[in-house]
Every structure is written in structure tokens, then in C-alpha cells.
Amino acid sequence: MILSFVLGLFASIARSELSVPEAAAKMMSLYLLFAIGFKGGVAVAGHGIDGHLLAAMAGGIALSFLLPFLAFALLRMSTGLSALDAAAVAAHYGSISIVTFVTATSVLSAQGIASEGYMVAVAAAMEAPAIVSALWLVARSGAGVRMDARLWHEILLNGSIVLLVGAFLIGAVTGEAGMDRISAFVVAPFQGVLCLFLLDMGLVAGRGLRDARGVISLGAVVFGVVMPILGAVAGLAVALIIGLSPGGAALMMTLAASASYIAVPAAMRVALPEANPSISLTLSLGITFPFNLTVGIPTYVAVATAIIGG
Amino acid sequence: MILSFVLGLFASIARSELSVPEAAAKMMSLYLLFAIGFKGGVAVAGHGIDGHLLAAMAGGIALSFLLPFLAFALLRMSTGLSALDAAAVAAHYGSISIVTFVTATSVLSAQGIASEGYMVAVAAAMEAPAIVSALWLVARSGAGVRMDARLWHEILLNGSIVLLVGAFLIGAVTGEAGMDRISAFVVAPFQGVLCLFLLDMGLVAGRGLRDARGVISLGAVVFGVVMPILGAVAGLAVALIIGLSPGGAALMMTLAASASYIAVPAAMRVALPEANPSISLTLSLGITFPFNLTVGIPTYVAVATAIIGG
Amino acid sequence: MILSFVLGLFASIARSELSVPEAAAKMMSLYLLFAIGFKGGVAVAGHGIDGHLLAAMAGGIALSFLLPFLAFALLRMSTGLSALDAAAVAAHYGSISIVTFVTATSVLSAQGIASEGYMVAVAAAMEAPAIVSALWLVARSGAGVRMDARLWHEILLNGSIVLLVGAFLIGAVTGEAGMDRISAFVVAPFQGVLCLFLLDMGLVAGRGLRDARGVISLGAVVFGVVMPILGAVAGLAVALIIGLSPGGAALMMTLAASASYIAVPAAMRVALPEANPSISLTLSLGITFPFNLTVGIPTYVAVATAIIGG
Amino acid sequence: MQTHAAKRVEIIIEAPMESRLTDALENAGVTGFTVLPVLGGSGRSGRWTREGQVGRAGMVAVICLIRPDRLDALLDAAFGVVERHIGVVSVTDTQVVRAERF
């Protein structure tokens, strides 16, 4: 799985013309969102909603609100980024990457570690709050923010949130019966589609890295590795407070450690058009995403199981 | 399954930017056509062609020829549509929607009700005749019709007919042996692909509904619900005359009740360019398709099994 | 399987507007490359690399280098093609068609005949050498060749080579454990995806044939059938020298008999822009590909098992 | 670099009419054209988009570069096809290199 990503990364850094069509990449991401949401919903239907759901949602939202402040402070200290660019990057790091999350769930299931089905809903809830914090940081620094009801609407009903939550609800409503009918679709080929999708992500990340030499300072690269670690620590703290299972804690760490590369970039283009999009994307997709995939997730899982106990 | 459609409908009415790429939607529809045609062919290879095949084809073709007259009369009575627009809509309702048909087959198989494999061929045969009737209605009313050999060729060899019939023949030739080799492809993921495709149909239908406020009168909306019911009744009558099984009768009802949204719209654009395409599409995709999916199909199945007996 | 191809061929010759979106066709080809490469790698991981790997690679590369000379001579004798066009066609026939290879592997596995997993790597190695020979033939005839380091880089790291070799390595590294996790993706739906892909190939080939009436002389058509037979004989000779299994020999024959229609065409457009691309493509895709699919592969398998023994 | 006066004709037309238009162009002796995909648009018949569509819905843009003296033949041929249909036709003065190709 990780190897697919590495293959993609290699191919694009070696300037191979291997590429996945945009429509195919979107289709795979729709499939992954649908499958992961549905499976989360079925799990909730099976085990019932334990009392921790609301606490986990609240914890996730709090993380998404607060992590941008940490990211912003780090960036302003360690890089020469303007307040505007730093805030845009901070929004990405407060929000989450759903592919990183999906990869973590599949690492967990490969190791036979259970996790709370509702973590899918927590993931959806963590997409947007970071944007508020980032815009507040920008507004405070005096720059113009283009934020209106319409953009809120776009953010809260963005495709991945709607599909994830919708599939979650469908899974929760149809439960095991629904799962029986479509498990050949959402379970069996899941790993394989994820492989191909990570191959594509590797291609995109590699291209970003290649094009971004010069845009990114050393300080920024360090940030791209340190920030997920700090995020994971914060995520672990929240998980311990809430009392999540080891699997759930590993997922919460992963969410906090991951950085958005779909929803937040589009929102930033509308709200902060003067921020340079390639800085955020290179950091989130070129540094933090590979870091989480290769080093991060295994570590988060190991730490979570070690601390909370199998 | 229906829930996926509802999710799509909700997402697009709520103006979420969730969307399925055109290429992905086309791919899924190719898959569904291939799979349903192939399965129909294998069923025929297994059970042999009973004497009813020709009767069913003839019955389906007759329905497709005649239903447009009913639809046209209803529309002229209950709406203010011009003869041209009414005829264009009528062509849609005489023809069939293959997705509605596919959904009905999957509802049947979920309930363990068998049906005649050759109904796939009947579906293919019912696509085109309605166009003739509609054009005759227009020509009679004196308007100019652009109908030539080339358009006939396009209609009779349109993509879905060719793929459906071709896959049916392949299935009939290879039989169970062929099925064994590709059942992991045409059977296992079928339900799941159908879910995602219905999600997309919900998105498209919702968008149509949203854009069509104002275009569609109340009378037209009523037509969009009443016409499939009348069509289903006609389909049931034909099924009884022919002596189809309960499953086959439910499918015949579904075919008669459904309205085209792919083949006929393209043909109408060429033959009747002055007809307003959004009226037909909104009715067929925005009203009748959701009606059939949610209320219609379960009712048709229930009625067919009740009358013909399990 | 073959029937799907025939269906596509029929549909496009009958000018049906059935068509597969470009993105979907690319996605299916990525899937097939990934799956076949991965399976080859897993097979190598299972059985170990026997001493024949290097010999088979060398044999394949030699075939790819030498077959263009044969093709060039035949073309110059039997057709009125210019040296430039003849060399461009020759490059296609020295190189390989991966879909033909994939189809052959699936025919073998349907008949329960084992083959060497590393034949996938041999296939990858045979893509490029023919281009060198063809360019040498052109340069010798005095025409201008646009060949630079960049084009070499593009050829050697072209998408299908990178994906095939990459997936092969991933398969070799993860072995059976990896296979267990994604076999529902790379094994189960393989035949079905291949069917749909061959349908698309049939559409493309049929369109090519239709458009190419007049471009192609009778001599060229004969070449398109004779050349794969000669190639297969050469491939058999090499397989006997190396001592491949019957399955491996059938694959080597298939590789030698097949003609490129992806990698070489793009390379020729850059290196030999004055060569007429539709001659090569019509021969390779419209004549040789269908010939191999329908008559060739079954014959190669039969001959290889007859001579080498089951 | 030497350039030559030409016309750039851009025809935005419904996808089901594409092959009829290009055949009419070829019959009128216009053998050079390029077809671009269209994502969506808006006009008197409302707004539309291609997303998620399955049929041959939507429109395409056909671009022809031609010698000025052949413009009328082209427009007549094109107009015979598009006349009763939705869509737009525009003609722009332009310059081409390699005039012998047009």
C-alpha cells in the first residue's frame, strides 16, 4: 500500500509521464469516501452509539479550532512566511486529510485492531473549524478576508463532507443487512482501490515537490514534519481525556496530524486569494502526507496501543 | 440503494458541490448495461428460450408505440404544452429508462423473485418505437420533423442498445461457463456500483429540479406521476396476456412506467430541435424517475406477485 | 472475452455511437497493468527467480532489437511504403502490446497452464529496443531523426513500463501476504475488466479500420498477418533455446507476435514526425491485434504446449 | 515571422449535432477543424452542465481556421446544420503561419 505511494512518488520525481486521469482519481476518491462512511455507519449500527460519540466530536472540533493557532505561531517563528500565508497553511493543518484517515483505518484493520465506527463522523466534523480560526488570524492582522454565507455553505456542504456523512447515515440505517448486499463492493476491493489511489497521490505529491523547489524554505520543511507530531500528541491527549479505544486514539492522532489538501485549498482560494496556494499544498501534500503515510501512522498506532493497551 | 439516490438528490438540492465526473458516470453506466445484458443472456442460455420471448418482444414494442399517444393526449389536456413539446415528452414516456429497469431487477433478486432473462432484450426493443409515434404526432400537427436514415441508424444502434444486446448475446453464447469466469466482475460489485450510480442520478435529478422551477407547471408534475401509473397498468395487462412470471410482469410494468433520459433526448434534439429539452428531462429525470425508484418499483413488484401469484 | 472485442469491433464498424470515455479506458489500462505486474511479482516471490530470468530478458531484448529489421525488409518488399514509414511500422512490431500479453496470460490461466511470473518483466524490457533499431534504419536511409536524451528518458520511463515494473516489484516484495490483502481487487474482477477493456479496444480498432480504408494497401494487410506469425516463430525459437515452460513459451511467442499501439506511437510522433501515424496504428491495432486475439493466441498456446509438452 | 490573414470560426453546438456539422463542413471542402469539449454554459434555453451526465448531452466547440475567401462557403454549410438548433457561431480575423495548410 505504502509501496504504491512510493512508486507514484518515484515515478513523478523521475519525470515519468505516468498519470491518472482526473476523472478516475475523483471516482476513486468518491468510492473511498462512500465505502469508509458506509462501513463507519454499519459499525455504529452494530455496536450502538456509546456515550463517547459526542465527546469525540467535541474533542475533534476543538482540535480543529486550536491547532491552527499552534501552526500559525510555529510558522511565524520558524519561517519567513507572511501572516497571510502562515494563516492559510495553518488552516490546512487544523483540518484533516481523509486519505490519511482511510489509510490509518486500513492499517488498523490489517493489524486486527478495532476502532469506533463514529470516527468517520468525527473526521467530517474536523474539516471546517480550522478555516474559522485561520480567517480570524488573518482578520486580526488587518488583511481583507472574503468570507460570506455562500462560502460557509460551500465549505459545510462540500462534496467530501456530504458524501462521508451521507454514506455514514446510509450505513447506520441499513446496518448489517445493507452491508451484506454491497460488501463485495465496499469491502473486498477497498485495499486495491486504495493502492491505486495512493499511487495517484504519490504522482501528485511528487509533482508538487518537483515544482516547489525554491518556494519552500528549510524552516517550512521542518514545520511539515514537526507539526504532525505535535498534532498527534494533541490528538492523543484528547483521546485519553475522552477514553477512546486504542484504535480510536490512533485515528484521532492521525486526524490531528494530517493536513487537508482538498477542502481547505478550495476555500482558501476564495477567502484568501492573495495567499500563495503552492506553499500550503506543497507542505500538506509533499511533506506531511508522505510523512504520515510512512512514519506517522505506524507510530501513532504503536503509541496508541502501547499507552492505552491492546 | 434508494438511500443513495436520496442522498444525491438532497446534496444537489442543498447545492452541495458534490459531483461525479462525466467519464465516471459513463463508465458506471457501461458497466451496468454490460452486466445486466450478460446476466440476462446467461439466464436465457440456462433456461432456454421459452415460447414467450417473441410475444414479450411484440408486447413491449406495442407498448412503446402506443404509450406516446396516451401521454400526448394527457399532456395536451392537462398542461399548456404545445403539440411539439407534448410530442417530445410523449416520446420519452413511450421509451424506457434502463437504470429504472436495472434497479427493478436488483429489487427482484433481493426478494428472491425470478424473472425471464430475455426481459433485457425486451427492454432494448422498447427504446426506439416511441420515437416513431412521437414524430408521427408532430408531423400530423404540421411542424417540420428532421428525420432521416442517419437518425434512424443512430437511434437503432445507439450505445445502450448495442451494448445491452451485445452483452446479452455474449451471455447467451458463453452461458454458465462464461459466468463463472467473470461473475466476480458482473455479479459481486453490481449492487455497489448501482448505489454509486444512483447517487449520481440523484445529483443530476436534483440539479434538474432546481433549475426547472418555473419551466414546469403543476399539471406537468401531476402528469409525471400519473403517467407511470397508467404505463404500469398497461404493462401489467400485456404481461397477463403473454403469461409472464410475476418477476417478468413486474419488469414489464417497470419498463412501461419508466421514461427515457438518454437515448430519446439525444434523438429529439436532432429530430425536433425546437422542442424545449428541459421540459422532457425535468419530467423524466426529476419527477418520474424518483417516483418509480421510491414508490413505483416496490408497488409494481407487489402488485405483480399479488395478481400472478408467487 | 474475445466476444467483447468482437462486439466493440462490430459496434464501431456499424457506426454505433457506443464509446468508452478516454479517462475510463486509461483507468482500466492502469488497473490491468497494475494487476498483471503485481501478480507476476507475487509469482516470482513464491517460486524464486530461477536461472532463466536473465536469459529470458536477454532473449526478449534481442527479439525486440532484431524483429524490426525483418519487418522493415518485408514491408519494403511487399508494400510501397517509404523507408520512413516502413521504419516507423517496424518499430511497432518489434515492440509489444501489453493487452495482447494480458489476454494471453488470462487464456493460459483459464486452461490451467502455469507460466513464469517474470515474463511481465520481460514484456517491459521488450518495449523500447525496437525503437533504437527503427531509428537506426531511418538514420541510415539519410532522413532526419529527432532523438535526444529527453526522448530516451520518456521512452524508458513511459507510464506503462514504470507501472508494470513498479507493480512487479511491489508484488515481489509483498509476496503472498500482499496478495491476500488485495486479491479481491487484482484477481477477482480481472477477467471482467479485461472484457470491458477489450470492448473498448474493439471500438478503437474498428474506428481505425473504418477511417483507414485507402491508407492501407493489400500488401500491408498481408504484412499485418504474416509478421505476427513470423514473430511468434522467432519467439518460439528463443523460448526453446532458453528452456521456458510451455506457458512461458506461449507468452514469449505472444510478445514477439504483438505490435505496440501505445508507447511506440507516441515515441514515433516525436522522433519521426513525418511518418504517417495512421499506417502504423491501423496495422497494429486494426489487423495484428485482432488477429492475435482471435487466431494467434490460441495457436501459440497450442503450439507451445504441443512442442514443449504439458 | 511571416503570417497570413485568415478567419477563425468558432461554432458552439449541441453534441448530437457534431457529426452532422463536421460532415457538412467536409462536404463544403473544409477539412481542417478542431473539436473542444465544453463543460457547461448558459443561454436562452437556460443553464446546463455536463457533470454526472451519461448521454450525449451537452455541447462541443468546433474551431475552423480558414482562408478568408472560403468563409462564405463554410458559413453556408454550417448554417444549414445549426440553423434550427441552439448554439452560437462567431467569426474572428486572425493570422496564421504556414498558410499553405489552409
Add this chain to the structure above:
Amino acid sequence: MQTHAAKRVEIIIEAPMESRLTDALENAGVTGFTVLPVLGGSGRSGRWTREGQVGRAGMVAVICLIRPDRLDALLDAAFGVVERHIGVVSVTDTQVVRAERF
């Protein structure tokens, strides 16, 4: 064939701004436009391509044909949206048939 002077406005804009632009156009009374997909490009903010992307990354090209006297209203409306954004706007003299449509 009778043609009429018009303007062809081509606006290349970020995809997330598309709906804002088209709404602004419609508010300014411009109801005819066509949206073309864009594969990639290069500008002051670097090179980009759409391959393999998942989000609403990338740009689109919006083409409007309008009567010359309505150009200023269109440009004002469009500029209100694109002003702070990356992208380009160009205006070309052109001729249209069926002037009553514009």
C-alpha cells in the same frame, strides 16, 4: 452571410470562483456564456496541471459573446469577481451570425 460586430470575452479563472463569476455575469444581464475545461497552465504563480487531482483545483475558461455596447457592464461585473484572483481576461473583436441572440 450577414454578420454583426460583437465582442468575444475570454476569462480564465480558478475553478472555485466559477459559480461566483457566472452569477455575477447573470446579475449584470449577461445570460449567454460557455465554460471550457482547462488542462493546465503557467503564470506568475507557477505551473500546474489537472492530472490526478481530486479537489476543485485548476481553472476553467469562460467565453462570452456579447454586443459591443454591453462590454463595459460585463467587464465591470467580471472584474468585481476576478480582481483579487489569479487568471486572465481578454477581449477580442469578432462577428456573430444571428445577432438577435446576443
Add this chain to the structure above:
Amino acid sequence: MQTHAAKRVEIIIEAPMESRLTDALENAGVTGFTVLPVLGGSGRSGRWTREGQVGRAGMVAVICLIRPDRLDALLDAAFGVVERHIGVVSVTDTQVVRAERF
């Protein structure tokens, strides 16, 4: 609204040549361009379409807006690449807003 004279260069070229063309443009100092997909077309080398294709078949359209005084440098650079290849190049007078960007 204030606009400035510019040239719109449209180059329709085989997809395998795209990166060579854009690199040549960048070497000639042209850093702004947009690449549009092409569905199909027709020319002296016959008719083609992209449907169902797998390789890097087909063509793309590259659009550059530039200041008139830089046109020759651009055409020289582009021509070095496209010279031996199929495809077309056209240059149209246009107006741009925000001239400082070009």
C-alpha cells in the same frame, strides 16, 4: 474599463509535443499560457478522436496572451518545436485588462 492591446496565440499541437512546446516557450521568456484539452479534429492527416484512447494520443490547444512586441520571440520559439509536426498556429489581435501581467 481600461484595456491594452495584446496578441492571443493559439497553438494546436500533438500531445506528445506539449511539454517540449511549453519548455520552449518558457525558455523564450513566455511564462503565461493555458492548455485546453482537445476532443478530436480533422486535417490533412485525416480525422481523429480521443474517445477510448489510452496512450498520449491526440492534441492539445495551448493559448498564450502576450504583449505585441514579444510576439516574434514567441513565434520563433514555438515554431522551432512545431515545425516538423502536424498542427496549427494562429495569432489574433486582442485586448487585455491588467496589462502589467503580460
